[in-house]
Amino acid sequence: MTALYAWIFFDVRLYSDFGLQIIYIGLQAYGWWFWVARRDAALAHDRAPIRTLGRTARLLWLFSGLTAAGALGLAMDRATNADLPYWDALTTSFSLVAQILLARKYLENWLVWIAVDILSIGIYLVKGLEVTAGLYAVFLAMAVWGFLVWWRDPARLAAGREAAG
Numbered sequence: 001m002t003a004l005y006a007w008i009f010f011d012v013r014l015y016s017d018f019g020l021q022i023i024y025i026g027l028q029a030y031g032w033w034f035w036v037a038r039r040d041a042a043l044a045h046d047r048a049p050i051r052t053l054g055r056t057a058r059l060l061w062l063f064s065g066l067t068a069a070g071a072l073g074l075a076m077d078r079a080t081n082a083d084l085p086y087w088d089a090l091t092t093s094f095s096l097v098a099q100i101l102l103a104r105k106y107l108e109n110w111l112v113w114i115a116v117d118i119l120s121i122g123i124y125l126v127k128g129l130e131v132t133a134g135l136y137a138v139f140l141a142m143a144v145w146g147f148l149v150w151w152r153d154p155a156r157l158a159a160g161r162e163a164a165g
Helices: 002-011 015-037 056-077 087-105 109-126 130-151 155-165
Strands: none
Touching: 002 015, 015 056, 015 087, 087 109, 109 130, 130 155
């Protein structure tokens, strides 16, 4: 899917989203490794615990995402013929934040995905990518569901708080 969307996004000049698809391959491999390598035998289930970010970490991720979005948007605006360069950069930057948080199994990843999916739906509708907007509506529902499932697992959340120290 990432290869297909890389081609589609390049074709419609959403270059930040194009690059994001390439990066996803590595981040998804890392996430798979992290989830497997961080298994906790002390837990009743053989899965890495869900963790939460502290207030400072949340602010740092927000600042990092906004800074990256500004820099990427400026680069795309000045150096390419990208359409919607700042909006594209915003969803790209925060998609990276969300993917990293997901790979590290932080609960807040779902909240970032929800915001990214909402913005992405608007961008894809503006670009005439109705099917892709529909797919992102499904992703939005999945992100809401993922957040609720993780949030309602107090044993794994508590284990993650203890493990994170």
